[in-house]
Amino acid sequence: MTKRPSKEAVEREISALDTLDTKALQQKWSALYERDPPLRIRAGLLRLGIAYRLQEKAFGGLTPKTIRHLQKLAAELRAARATAETQVDAEVPVRPSVVQTLTLTPGTRLMREWNGMTEVVDVAADGLVWRGATYRTLSAVAVAITGTKWSGPKFFGLTLPKQRLRGPRVGSQAEHAAEVS
Secondary structure (H helix, E strand, C coil): CCCCCCHHHHHHHHHHHHHCCHHHHHHHHHHHHCCCCCCCCCHHHHHHHHHHHHHHHHHCCCCHHHHHHHHHHHHHHHHHHHHHHHCCCCCCCCCCCHHHHHCCCCCCEEEEEECCEEEEEEEECCEEEECCEEECCHHHHHHHHHCCCCCHHHHCCCCCCCCCCCCCCCCCHHHHHHHHC
């Protein structure tokens, strides 16, 4: 019977992951998971996966009850997404614009300093009001303020940083999760 490593030993092993390069992390992943790591996975994510696996081997993994609960939640999420995709209104474009996804409610006030002046835009039921004039889009307001073409949401700081869009890879955890459920 093998002795379980102490909490301190596991913490030391996890801390040592910071000193390993990507190639060494990939080798460690292969040894722990007994398969190659997902393609083009970054070192930071490799470290997280390895740290999880080290803790799982030392202290045990998820209970069967927790696994069943997570599988149930995943199935419900997939069903909800499938339902939402089938309920797309014919008038809604396939690729909605940022303004449509922002949902600015009437009464919202947007403020931005531009050329030493604070510009204030009020969201009304019939559009966006800036200096008494009503505009249909934030971009139209941004153009009126700056005199040049601007993305309105970007001008007012309402956009999120771009996220990398990546699909599942061969042998990836996403495929493994799909096999489990």
